[in-house]
Amino acid sequence: MKHLRFLGLILVFVIAALAVPSVFAGAPTGGSPDDPLMVTGTSQTIAPNSSLWFYFDYTPDTGAPTFGGRLGRSSGKPLANVTVDANGVGGLALSIYTPDQAVNWLNDAATAPVGRGTPFVDVLSDSVTHDLYWSGGFNKPGRYFAVVTNNNSTPVSFVLTVAGETVQTIPPPTPTPSPTLFVPITVTPVPTGTVQGKFVFQDAIGGTIYTASDNGSKPVAVSHGIDPSWSPNGKQIIFARWDNTAPGVYIANADGSNERIVFTSPRARSPRMSPDGTQIVFTQQKKDWPDAVWKLGVVDIDTGVLTEPQCSRLCFSPSWAPDGKTIYYDDPTYGIMATDKTSGAPWAVMGPHGMYWDTAKNAAMPIEHLPPTSSAMISPDGNRVAFMMTAQDHWDINYVAATGGSEIGVTKQDVMLYVFYNVRISSGAPVWSPDGKQILFLSDRNGKWEFYTISPNGSDLKQVLKNVTDTINIKYDFQHERVIDWSK
Incomplete structure (x- = not known):
């Protein structure tokens, strides 16, 4: 029996030895334009x-x-x-x-x-x-x-x-029908499931805005614009629009009726209503590249009065803490940030940390850069901030404690697909469920962008809203999009 086990181990290593060179032998070295x-x-x-x-x-x-x-x-x-x-x-x-x-x-x-x-x-x-x-x-x-x-x-x-x-810089996923996507027998398929609640989403930046539920019914087109979100009571939708006639921040009923502009801005993104329903936070472009500046704005819905909270240079994806005062956002330069809506300087929730050894200076130096982050969102209970972060050749979902600390991974690569079959899976655009127990996000794991939910601890991964992605093609451009929002 021992000899059989030994032979079995040898067979496993032989198979691995034969498989690995086929995966890694052609890895690029960066030595020339033929091998970048x-x-x-x-x-x-x-x-x-x-x-x-x-x-x-x-x-x-x-x-x-x-x-x-x-x-x-x-x-x-x-x-x-x-x-x-x-x-x-x-x-x-x-x-x-x-x-x-x-x-x-x-x-x-x-x-x-x-x-x-x-x-x-x-x-x-x-x-x-x-x-x-x-x-x-x-x-x-x-x-x-x-x-x-x-x-x-x-x-x-x-x-x-x-x-x-x-x-x-990262090749976009090539859409392929799920039945023809190669999945080795060693890979556990992601189950499909349903989720309770209602959803508002966009099919592309500046594209059609739909509402939907996960009951198999057809999504309903209600408007067009950018980064749609729900009001706290789920009766209204908030979105931005960049057209040439009336760009700015908009509110409409959930069915798209009674649409009105709340604040005029040529370049507004990511509007979100405060917990008490009286204000909307958003980000707007103040300067274009190479001196790009994006700043937060808070507009009073009734009066139209604008307040501009202090924030860093590139302030994206703002969301409200339950206290209605603290605003969390992400800055590609500094990481996950927070600020008070009325006064005070912003502070870092998760920024560069640690040291590295600089061989040229022969000294330990502080790490001054994070991998790019995007799409930060505070949880409904105000305890955690979900966001997406690059991990070499793909994006993953992470979260960090709202009080600060290091990132905790939520999504991860399938080891067999990643190592042996060179399949990279990206996940992005995370939003919390209304009860804060799940994270809804986009992933290209089936060859096109589809919706999935997962628990913050990385368990209970399942594909949802197939009635949406089976009929509507979701375009995702990695440009801080709020693709979807979830309400009760």
Whole structure:
């Protein structure tokens, strides 16, 4: 019997040894434009006196409005905004290559790039906020390249980001019908289920707004706009609109009737009604890139009087704590933040923390950057903040205590799919159930964006609202969208 067990173990390791090379042998090294790395927005290390090639996809202007804090332009072609941050370590260079230049580089490594990065100085604080920065637009679509070069004699840790209205750094999921999606027999399928309550959602940024329930009935189109949400009593919907005639923050009855504008703003996002139903918090764009500023606003529904709570530079996805005074939001630069609606400076709920060893300085240095976060929302009891965060090549749902601390993971990758079959699953746009016991979110685990619920401890994952996603295609752009909201 012992011999049989031993032979069984040998067989397992042999199978694993045969499978692993097929998965990892072709992993990119970043050594050339033929072998570029993905831009993940996370910290990585570059060897001394070497270069790493990273790719990003760029498309021409689609005519759609510009969204997001760092994604934008004032006029002309949409911009690709590239930053390198190395906690002040010098000796790095950033070069940008077009597709044609990359081909030429393969024949002649002396081929000049279309642009080079320089330090980015914040005009408000007169300080360097990015070690290297480049911004520009291109005349045609294609795969472009950012090359980071380390001219030091020691390794350097850095974070590379590429953002823009028409920039794609992580390949979007390719919709495939669920029955044809390859799922190994070792993977436990996600069960389907139903949830109680009613839902308001958008099919795309600026698209159609629907209401629905999870009883198999057909969703009902009630309006159009951005980031819909429910009033506390579930009788009204709140949303933003960016059209050319009357952009701003809107309220309407749940069936779309009696629609009216509450506050006029050319670039408002993520409106949400206060617990007592008298005010609406939202974020609005104050400045465009490269000095993008998004600030919070609180408007009194009856009087239209605007209050602007203190917040950081890029204030997205605001939500009300149960006290009706504290507002939680996320800032891609600082992490999860909170502020008082009337007075006082904002404070960090979850920001960069910990130390790393800087080999160039031969010293321990504080970590100054978080992986990008988005779509923060406080729970109904005010104890936890759910949000999404990048994890190398995908997004996951996390939460953090409202009083502060480190993130706690909620969703996770399937190990078999991730390691052996190179399948990455992204999850995003989290919202809490009315009782705070579940998180509703989007995921592309079936090859297209669909809705799922999960308990905050990561258990009880199930697919819901199939009556919605079987009939309506949900478009998700990773631009701080409030895709759906849940009411009793």
